[in-house]
Amino acid sequence: MLRDCHKQLIATNMADVSATFIKTCANLKENEGKQALAKHFKLEEKHIDNDVRNSVHVDFLYGNMVHAVEKGFKWHQVAAVVNFSEKLLQETIGKSLLDSVSIFKKISEELLSVLEERNFSVFSEFIFQTYMTHFSLYQLVFRHEQEVSAPCAEQTVEVPVPPLPLKDSKEESVWYYEETLGELEQRECKETDQRIANDRANFEETEQKKSDILKDLEEKESSFNKEVIGEMLRETFQKYTTLTVDSMKHNISSVMSDLELKLEKTSLPRPQQLGPPPRFELKPKILTPAQTKVGKELKEPKEEKRPRSRSAKSAKRR
Incomplete structure (x- = not known):
């Protein structure tokens, strides 16, 4: 050395x-x-x-x-x-x-x-x-060779993306509103797809239960009498009532979920630059010809009958 x-x-x-x-x-x-x-x-x-x-x-x-x-x-x-x-x-x-x-x-x-x-x-x-x-x-x-103590570490450096042209730029409030609204709409689409899948599963389950009820009735057909028929009616009515209540609960849950999402979208602060919100736009009502005719009659007042004078009445008698 x-x-x-x-x-x-x-x-x-x-x-x-x-x-x-x-x-x-x-x-x-x-x-x-x-x-x-x-x-x-x-x-x-x-x-x-x-x-x-x-x-x-x-x-x-x-x-x-x-x-x-x-x-x-x-x-x-x-x-x-x-x-x-x-x-x-x-x-x-x-x-x-x-x-x-x-x-x-x-x-x-x-x-x-x-x-x-x-x-x-x-x-x-x-x-x-x-x-x-x-x-x-x-x-x-x-x-003597000296020991070199130098830090050595690897670090990943992410290069910034090229900036957008100024014409495509947005204010921070507008960008935040559109991003949040887009997330809500994506969640709404996912929940809609999930609801459709649940509706299909509930429909198949309901149809299967109905088929089971009819099958049970066919099996008891040979032993029909007054008491059996009464018991079968009560049991069938109870099962159909349960199915109806479950279906109503599912529909109510779906409606509540839709309302919550719409309320969340409605309560989202909308920047003034985007103008008024489109959620209150109503479609014009299209009237049929018959409805149009009735409307005109209601708008046009009828002529009042005026009382005749005495001279006109005496002339008529003569």
């Missing part, structure tokens, strides 16, 4: 940063500057805030760059510091602290010629106070 980790780190882009790039990067905000460094060294494959290794790597390079800028290094010297920091990190991963100090002395000869003695001493002191002091922590981060 150590060898694979080291190879992966060595495979990082080794292109040296330029003084122009470092100047631009240093003038950016901290977050933007870190992102620029991560992009240059190809560390942005995973978000630096969620990946500990890349985050520490970028912080190490950015911290060395900022320290050099604050100490007044020239831009080409700051670029050399960043390039040296990347090389140092790659060479010392997986090594002991003693070997890392030896590697620092070996690869810093070229850096000394660029920074000169004063700046090299400042940078070396900073490296030993930071990287070398916390060397074990850096080794822990770069030598």
